[in-house]
Amino acid sequence: MFNVIAKKYGDPDILIYEKSASHKIASDSVRINVKGIGVNFADILIIKGKYQERPRPPFSPGLEVSGIISEIGSNVKKFKIGDSVVAIMKYGGYKTEVVVPQENTYFLPQGMDLLEAGGFPVIYGTAFSAIVTKARLKKNEKCVILGATGGVGMAAIEIAKAYGANVIACGGDDRKLSECLKKGADTVLNYNNNILRQELKKIGVSEVDVVIDMVGGQSSLDLVKSLKWDGRIIIVGFTSGKIPEIPANRLLLKNAxxxxxxWGELAYRKPEEIEKDLKVLGQLFKDNKLNPCINKIFDLQDAPQALKELSDRKNIGKIILKC
Ligand SMILES: NC(=O)c1ccc[n+]([C@@H]2O[C@H](COP(=O)([O-])OP(=O)(O)OC[C@H]3O[C@@H](n4cnc5c(N)ncnc54)[C@H](OP(=O)(O)O)[C@@H]3O)[C@@H](O)[C@H]2O)c1
Incomplete structure (x- = not known):
């Protein structure tokens, strides 16, 4: 099998594509012949050694794959050889073949393209946990998605709309924000134009129920000030590079x-919860409420270019590696 390996920490161009021996299969694991691999912001951080998960080199990045089961361990009952599946891992997905515990492997949502499914679990699973499980978003609530122009953000727009919310999508690029409108966002705001709280006031919004935050920094602090009574802010990421220090008094004053x-850790601690979520997401996909947006597909050996495209913020939608 072939894999893409980081032999030291650094930028994506340190990645090496090479042949290596297949992994042994454990009794409760499946071997997957990989077809598609989702490229995520976390892959850039993990290669740099700046992610929560810090594997010691050499290692392969990659949180999610899709493919066909080619072998099953002796205790595997849920799957058979030939099943189309997606799987989630802490790292190690940039490979033509992976061995994954059966509990972290899930059937492909019905009707989804096998290659494109490689980019589905992380962004949709994360957005679902944030909006449905954590924020418990209700119909007609106002939901701000900070970082709506990214992979998790675009998935979040679709899920929030599917649950009947009024969605305000915030990003830093007008071209990408116009895609957010096509995804169903009711309003878009560019956080580079002004203080977000003031931008909200300009469109007649003084308070919001829910904030899903992928960006952090000053915009995040602004939005804490805009939370309604019983408001919720769900912290998902810090793409701005700045971790906000949320003032506790603001939360107290709004009972917020x-x-x-x-999500990556949750997927390991509570795989049964992720399985339930993916089933709901599969149904939403079948009902045409979700329309995963693929930006570009690269060959696995071109992983450094794929990651560069993501770190240059050129992509609208998901980048996939194919085997
Ligand atoms: N907590 C979890 O379990 C979990 C799971 C998945 C992802 N995440 C995190 O969520 C964040 C978003 O992931 P993603 O897959 O949606 O990433 P992505 O597709 O690369 O999108 C990045 C988003 O952040 C915005 N952004 C603002 N400042 C940025 C900067 N300096 N560099 C890059 N982007 C910037 C981008 O908007 P503009 O370009 O329009 O400004 C875009 O909306 C990441 O931090 C990721 O690690 C967390």
Whole structure:
């Protein structure tokens, strides 16, 4: 099998594509012949050694794959050889073949393209946990998505709309924001134009129920000030590079809560919860409420270019590696 390996920490161009021996299969694992691999912002951080998960080199990045099961361990009952699946891992997905515990492997949503499914679990799973499980978003609530122009953000727009919310999508690029409108956002705001709280006031919004935050920094602090009574802010990421220090008095005054989400770890601690979520997401996909947006597909050996495209913020939608 072939894989893309980081032999030291650094930028994506340190990645090496090479042949290596297949992994042994454990009794409760499946071997997957990989077809598609989702490229995520976390892959850039993990290669640099700046992610929560810090594997020691050499290692392969990659949180999610799709493919066909080619072998099953002796205790595997849920799957058979030939099944089309997606799988989630802490790292190690940039490979033509992976061995994954059966509990972190899930059937492909019905009707989804096998290659494109490689980019589905992380962004949709994260957005679902943030909006439905953590924020418990209700119909007609006002939901701000900070970082709406990214992978998780675009998935979040679709899910929030599917649950009947009024969605305000915030990003830093007008071209990408116009895609957010096509995804169903009711309003878009560019956080580079002005203080977000003032931008909200300009469109007649003084308070919001829910904030899903992928960006952090000053915009995040602005939005805490805009939370309604019983408001919720869900912390998903810090793409701005700045971790906001949320003032506790703001939460107290609004009876509000700020809650963190670490979906990758949740997927390992509560795989049964992820399975339930993916089933709901599969149904939403079948009902045409979700329309995963693929930006570009690269060959696995071109992983450094794929990651560069993501770090240059050129992409609208998901980047996929194919085997
Ligand atoms: N907590 C979890 O379990 C979990 C799970 C998945 C992802 N995440 C995190 O969520 C964040 C978003 O992930 P993603 O897959 O949606 O990433 P992505 O597709 O690369 O999108 C990045 C988003 O952040 C915005 N952004 C603002 N400042 C940025 C900067 N300096 N560099 C890059 N982007 C910037 C971008 O908007 P503009 O370009 O329009 O400004 C875009 O909306 C990441 O931090 C990721 O690690 C967390």
């Amino acid at each position: 809560r700020a809650e963190g989400l670490y």
